[in-house]
Amino acid sequence: MTLAFALDPVVDPALRDGILDLWTDVTNAGGAVGFVAPVTRDEIRPELAKQLVTLAAGDSRLLVGHDAEGRVAATAFLTFNTHRLRTHWLWVYTVMVHPGHQGKGYGRDLMAAVADAARGLDGIEAIRLGCRGGLGLEDFYGSCGYKEVGRVPGAIRVGPGDDRDDIMMLLPLH
Numbered sequence: 607m608t609l610a611f612a613l614d615p616v617v618d619p620a621l622r623d624g625i626l627d628l629w630t631d632v633t634n635a636g637g638a639v640g641f642v643a644p645v646t647r648d649e650i651r652p653e654l655a656k657q658l659v660t661l662a663a664g665d666s667r668l669l670v671g672h673d674a675e676g677r678v679a680a681t682a683f684l685t686f687n688t689h690r691l692r693t694h695w696l697w698v699y700t701v702m703v704h705p706g707h708q709g710k711g712y713g714r715d716l717m718a719a720v721a722d723a724a725r726g727l728d729g730i731e732a733i734r735l736g737c738r739g740g741l742g743l744e745d746f747y748g749s750c751g752y753k754e755v756g757r758v759p760g761a762i763r764v765g766p767g768d769d770r771d772d773i774m775m776l777l778p779l780h
């Protein structure tokens with residue numbers, strides 16, 4: 607059993623609500639996707655809206671994994687660089703698998719689908735992402751073929767006295 611992945615699905619209210627629920631549940635389970643628990647859907651909604659604007663503008667692509675019940679269970683945004691000297695690689699943001707599905711290999715399936723999608727995009731030679739230190743995420747991405755290429759100590763303040771490294775991971779596509 608795996609998820610059914612779709613690149614650039616139609617963004618309708620059901621998909622928006624599904625991503626919002628996923629993002630909220632993942633954050634409240636301790637996930638590192640731009641927020642710190644506890645969060646509400648209303649706090650996340652503006653951030654999702656920003657990402658959907660980049661999608662509508664053609665500046666990013668969306669990969670979604672649905673589970674057997676048709677629920678949104680995983681996402682990743684592939685975001686192009688706008689800087690003229692950086693157009694040969696892209697960023698991946700908002701990598702998440704629903705807490706009820708974590709640990710089943712779906713995260714690795716998601717990152718394989720991300721790499722396949724990126725390989726299909728003209729001129730894209732590498733994928734870069736940043737992750738929060740202290741959660742073992744560099745090991746997850748390492749198991750997906752990414753290499754740690756840099757680390758900014760304490761760049762992410764998740765709470766008073768709790769600064770985490772910002773870890774840069776890179777996957778060359780050839």
Ligand SMILES: CC(C)(COP(=O)(O)OP(=O)(O)OC[C@H]1O[C@@H](n2cnc3c(N)ncnc32)[C@H](O)[C@@H]1OP(=O)(O)O)[C@@H](O)C(=O)NCCC(=O)NCCS
Binds near residue numbers: 639746
């Ligand atoms: C990180 C995440 C996407 C991984 O998805 P997943 O479905 O749980 O991962 P998988 O089951 O595919 O695991 C793949 C491998 O990575 C390892 N792994 C997964 N999460 C890990 C973690 N947090 N720390 C260390 N290793 C981890 C697994 O043990 C497995 O290794 P193995 O094959 O040697 O057993 C998922 O846990 C998640 O959504 N977390 C919350 C959101 C988040 O923090 N996202 C990262 C944004 S940068």
